[in-house]
Amino acid sequence: MSLMLNNDATVTICHSKTNNLEDITKTADILVVAIGKPKFITNNMIKDNAVVVDVGINRENDIICGDVDFDSVKDIASYLTPVPGGVGQMTAYELFNNLYTAYEMNNVK
Numbered sequence: 001m002s003l004m005l006n007n008d009a010t011v012t013i014c015h016s017k018t019n020n021l022e023d024i025t026k027t028a029d030i031l032v033v034a035i036g037k038p039k040f041i042t043n044n045m046i047k048d049n050a051v052v053v054d055v056g057i058n059r060e061n062d063i064i065c066g067d068v069d070f071d072s073v074k075d076i077a078s079y080l081t082p083v084p085g086g087v088g089q090m091t092a093y094e095l096f097n098n099l100y101t102a103y104e105m106n107n108v109k
Helices: 002-006 021-025 088-106
Strands: 030-033 051-054 058-060 063-065
Parallel strands (some): 030 051
């Protein structure tokens, strides 16, 4: 979010109980979804050619899926991160990077 704000983007934060959520999500050029509900975001909630970043990871009937209904949204979005195989690798990298930074800060002589 800071990256977007620092580059003069207008950022709107919503949650699953936001009134008129569909009306809000349909205005987004970039939609970052981390809601914790499998396949919550569907094609009627996406603006044509939006970039959709699915941060969620869920297990539904022993199958891993995201917070975005991939099959429903894939033909509407200009780009859609897959789950699994999308942002998870960057998350793991950043966690390791933060751990290493914390180690260095606590072990400087």
